[in-house]
């Protein structure tokens with residue numbers, strides 16, 4: 001397969017996208033208005049291999065990547081279009097966009113207050129530590145993507161809303177120091193943006209110190225990425241693709257597991273031969289590809305899309321991992337799916353695939369207390385209820401305890417759910433309120449629950 005250079009189109013390049021030539025003036029103006037408020041970026045692979053232009057605007061990948069008029073409230077859309085057609089200055093347009101952005105809940109799920117880890121009392125920017133076993137690391141150079149998803153929950157960092165939102169870290173040493181101080185951490189997840197936007201040489205600066213340190217408690221390095229979908233060339237034909245694969249092999253040789261947490265939103269993304277080749281090459285290093293995505297109206301709110309995607313992943317040797325619920329931020333009004341419908345879509349898709357694809361869990365909400373799984377709907381006594389369970393939690397003791405919420409066919413997010421009639425509050429509510437008052441999670445290192453099962457480093461790695 002031939003080398004291809006990543007060519008990117010953003011808001012100011014909308015007129016250069018030749019596939020949009022047939023768009024009416026009004027539709028083009030609306031697209032530019034939305035792109036002034038929310039992030040927009042596509043590349044040639046998305047334009048030429050993934051979008052079915054005959055099916056636009058309903059095409060799922062078009063909905064996934066191109067700004068849609070429904071993503072803004074009608075009044076906000078009119079206002080932005082009015083400003084732009086009246087020739088408002090860039091400063092005026094930016095100010096109006098800011099004002100709209102601030103109303104789109106840019107800081108959901110207590111990320112800013114509750115997830116920031118500390119070392120010697122100092123908050124560490126560029127890292128999050130919400131669940132005991134796993135630290136999230138946001139390398140400074142990996143905070144954009146090969147293309148942006150319209151529903152992105154990290155959208156604020158791509159519109160320069162708030163420098164704090166970038167969570168960016170330049171310091172591999174800080175990560176290492178934090179890990180040394182936290183033997184309960186078994187996983188590091190490099191995330192972004194997309195860490196694989198970085199050149200391999202830059203990624204090495206973050207990962208090699210972890211390999212040299214040979215921390216006995218570090219089991220897995222994960223990389224969250226949408227590159228296999230948006231830019232599979234990263235693993236196949238990019239100049240440093242082979243070096244990236246070598247880095248994965250080095251992680252394994254150091255006695256660790258390497259997992260690519262691949263974001264696939266739709267089975268179409270797996271169809272181009274180069275995407276298949278990318279997964280094959282990643283797997284040839286011994287890395288495991290685990291697949292996750294949110295359930296999004298207009299993109300994949302259909303059981304067939306999920307069942308087809310999971311089967312395609314299994315066929316390639318990848319592992320279906322999570323179906324998420326669209327988060328309560330950004331253009332959620334356009335993309336959200338009621339929890340009741342999400343549970344039904346999951347169930348219909350789940351029951352139609354083999355057990356090998358049923359490694360997937362969901363629908364799961366990354367809410368303030370934790371990752372809340374919706375098991376389904378059941379009758380409890382005389383009440384209709386959602387059956388819920390935390391897959392991850394701010395307090396490890398909350399994990400795996402089934403609990404109930406009153407059934408609500410319209411609810412789209414955890415904060416809209418209420419306990420069953422007769423219950424005052426959810427079981428974790430009091431402790432969560434205490435965490436919020438103290439503006440931090442409990443000291444995860446001091447939890448009484450032991451971390452079991454961390455294997456010793458294999459001989460090959462200790463040499």
Ligand SMILES: *Cc1c(COP(=O)(O)O)cnc(C)c1O
Nearest residue numbers: 128130131134136366371391392
């Ligand atoms: C999902 C998630 C993790 C990883 O959870 P696993 O269940 O181990 O995959 C870690 N940190 C945060 C903040 C997460 O949302």
